[in-house]
Amino acid sequence: MPASCWAWCSAPTPCRSKPVLQVTFHGAAETVTGSQHLIDMDGTQLLLDCGLFQGRRAESYERNRQPPYNAQQVQAVLLSHAHSDHAANLPTLQRLGFAGKVHCTSATKDLAGLMLRDSAKIQVSDTEFVNKIRRRHHEPPVEPLYLPEHAEAVLGSLQSHAYNEKFSVLPHVAATYQDAGHILGSASIVCELDTAGGLRTIGFSGDLGRNDMPILRDPVELDTELDLLIMEGTYGNRQHATPADAVEALAGVVRSVCESGGRLIIPSFAVGRAQELTYWLHRLMEAGRVPRIPVFVDSPLASGVSKVFGDHSAIFDEETLAFIGTHPQGALRFKELTYVASADESRALNERSGPYIVISASGMCEAGRILHHLRNNIGDPRNIILIVSWQAQHTLGRRLVEKQPRVRIFGEEFALRAQVQVINGLSAHADQAGLLRWAGALRGRVKQVALVHGELEALQALRTQLLAAGFPVVHIPKMHETLHIP
Template sequence: MYVTAYGATQEVTGSFHTITTSDDTLLLDCGLYQGRRKECEEKNRHFLVDPKTISNVILSHAHIDHSGRLPMLTDQGFTGNIFCTRATADACAYLLRDSANIQAGDCSYLNYKTVKKFLEKAKQGDNPGNISRAELKEMQGILKSDDYQSKRSLIIEVAQKNNLEIVRPIYSQESVDRCLPAFKGMPYETTFTVGKNTTCTQYEAGHILGSAISIIQRKTPSGQVKNIMYSGDLGRFDKPIIKDPTLNFAPEHRNIDLCLMESTYGNRLHEPVASLKPMLKKVLTETFERGGSVLIPCFAFGRTQELIYFLHELYRDGEVPRRPVYIDSPLATNLTTVFGEHPEDYDEATHRSFLEMRQSPFSFEHLHFVHNVQESMALNRDPLSNIILAGSGMCEGGRILHHLRHRIHDERNTVLIVGYMGENTFGRLLHEKGKEYAESGRQGDAPMVRFYGKDYPLRAHVVSLGGLSGHGDRDEMTRVLKDSNLNVKSIALVHGEVEQSLAFAEHLRGEGFDVSIPLKGERMPV
């Protein structure tokens, strides 16, 4: 038996690893690569393992960088089951459909730009298609219209006739519909069969609702028992709503032959969880005293619900002025429903604070879910202070950009950064420029940022609340290994940039562990 690391090796997206036995090939996660389109296109379209040879999938959690290529798997001949927790199965129904929608929208826009550029060149005299002026005028009119179907048909027709490059989604809504029946939601700490003489048991990972540490146990023909631990993404301790990462494993799962472990923040220490609510209170109070609003670019699954929880507590206890709170993300609205349907996964504090009081953590008087574009646009005309949580989390698209466009120039407002902003994202730019301006004492002209084809002065305050990360830091990940009842023989670090993995490996070796950092495609015997 051996484990092969294929995706999220010395990087943090595209999780994809296999366990190969004499009888089966099991897949651990099937994630989408995220980042620059051209860099990820080739990675996302091609599997390094034939989907037809995969017996079953073990899914650690619902985030798209772990689940996002599952519809492709079924499209290309996978016929097995996708095992995960019940909450993960429910969340994936929304997240995968949203992924297909985003791909369709992105491809439609890119194809529109390609055809528009071609027609502009044709109008200027470079006209290999020999399109008449009357035809050009009609086509350009269709492209400017709101008739989506006519526009789409025209784009396909012009592209095909003139051999223009068309960008296609890696999967469709129909692909998602074919994939979802393969999901098998299982309770935590329930052992189920995933292959011949091979079982899996999932424990709480504390990362997001439904996230799991998977213990895969194989009984060999000679009678030996081998245990592989796949950490998935490990969360923080003492965060609200969901339970902490598991430290108490069943006796038969305590001796781990190989631990495939994430290392996202292998060289970082987070702010204490206990400081998060006071820091949020400070940001809200200062902003409202200025007469401003708080804009929060927020990931739909996990981060949004944590902030709703904190805001509910602050409002309930009268610690901040009770201004309206708007959740402006259809996906976040749906996923908040998933949270509400799985109280069995809440921690004891949430049960004490809300459920025993017959209250929902995700519903209070001043909380409003925005249901359509018209309601979203109306918020930009509201002169009163409020809080708006909107996607996307890294400000690369979505409704948050519309709110920023209307409020980023006003020094009364605050942009609250509550999660990791990847390199080359607009969120990272806002974070860095806002930090520089604050460190200068906000003296002189405000820095300029460009989006939607226009430059805007970044006069709004930019504040970072880093402790809300869903990933455990170096010491929290180490705690799962040292403070649990596990006996881990060897560790292979994945899901981390090189510098983070190297630093974490050095730290763990100092703690007495045998650690390696596998290359893509490297086989590790168990």
């Protein structure tokens, strides 16, 4: 087979000749959740990410509980960052027999420790809550996806690496991490595989951040020849508002809820987005652009993550370091801010009069304390639900964005009377221009591109732009599709 010939097929359909190397896309294919890309080099198997699929509850449960590959045959995981849709199904992998190493950056290792423990607790507590409702409807109980002991077992397998440091993953496999600028510790990955047919190099963008955003440095472009680039395309068909415009929109929402006397409920990823929101609210109040009202970060995970951010301030951008220099308490601490620890403190917020702000996880409104805040605040038109991150199809967050008149929370139906507002400009994902700028550094150096982590319309738009920019072959793999690399 000539080097320029690349064959696609749907696994497990056999191909005519055995490939030297293949990649199967078991998640984030024509969708944005559940990132899992399985590399197989003549039986040597490693995963790029191992994230949770989020969407319809029953479908998500089944897809997450039993991945379509043998976990015992996976020998290593290269983790791009500590968001749940990229890392939170690692305990399931362990439960099913995975015994290898999980490689990541130092900050990702610290964040993953918090995130996976929190995820395991949420799996247990949410299952208990759902089972109470199921019993009332005479439905059989469900089991947690995994338990805390599975998360603890994974944490013992984490192995951290610095940016720009080539390290051995397995015999004949090496990798290097570059700063992706998405969340603290996020990375793009260059994976070098010494195959029977010679050296092959796969690049994985991970989730790419944006230039000129607070706290984090800008994404670093890859500088190498690639046989395959696996690239995200979350916002492949959109242009973001500037950070300044997005922050002014945030200020406007805060002022609106102050006028109504209501509550501002912000679903947020506990890792990354909660810290950015806290930082911007600090800056806005400091500058007198919004009233000084109470801000509650109601997520034990987000509270712990904020401490990890402080431990890794050496990789902050210059603007944030300058702000910290004049605020000894740090960028993520200020008088009006309270980190809510216990469930009792969380419940007590429902008795408190507005105006105030609650930032709570999870970002797509599929689990965690945010569900309780939505349940208690969704029916009051004085309140505002502010969506500041991507919402996958079939999630509660997407239904709120669509302003569906009635939504289900914990299996019960509620009328949506609260206001819903959306600010996309605060996204930690690069927009189309940012994606093209990052990919442009690889023009003429990539044989093949596979676009993942985006809905089909976004990926098709990005594909069109990449082809016009001179990338020779750009594919959009379907779920469980396999790419054979000769």
